[in-house]
Amino acid sequence: MFKTTIHRLEDGSGALLLPREMLDSLDLQVGDELQIIETDDGLILRPVRHDNYKRQMNAARDVMDKYEAALRKLSTLDNS
Numbered sequence: 523m524f525k526t527t528i529h530r531l532e533d534g535s536g537a538l539l540l541p542r543e544m545l546d547s548l549d550l551q552v553g554d555e556l557q558i559i560e561t562d563d564g565l566i567l568r569p570v571r572h573d574n575y576k577r578q579m580n581a582a583r584d585v586m587d588k589y590e591a592a593l594r595k596l597s598t599l600d601n602s
Contacts, residue, residue: 551577 524544528536550569559566586593
């Protein structure tokens with residue numbers, strides 16, 4: 523279980539901050555959209571998956587950027 527607080531924004535609306543552990547466990551990233559469903563018991567937050575291909579390509583770019591030096595070195599190795 524995770525707890526969070528609704529924070530007031532300048533325009534009077536609120537912002538819900540999700541803990542990093544929750545984002546990681548649900549494979550969510552900053553910028554992802556969530557569908558909010560109101561029920562008699564409370565709220566349900568559900569990720570909106572628009573384009574898995576785009577999401578996968580962004581994840582691949584992040585990995586390539588992070589390990590660029592190692593990937594360059596591997597690409598120059600003789601595989602024979």
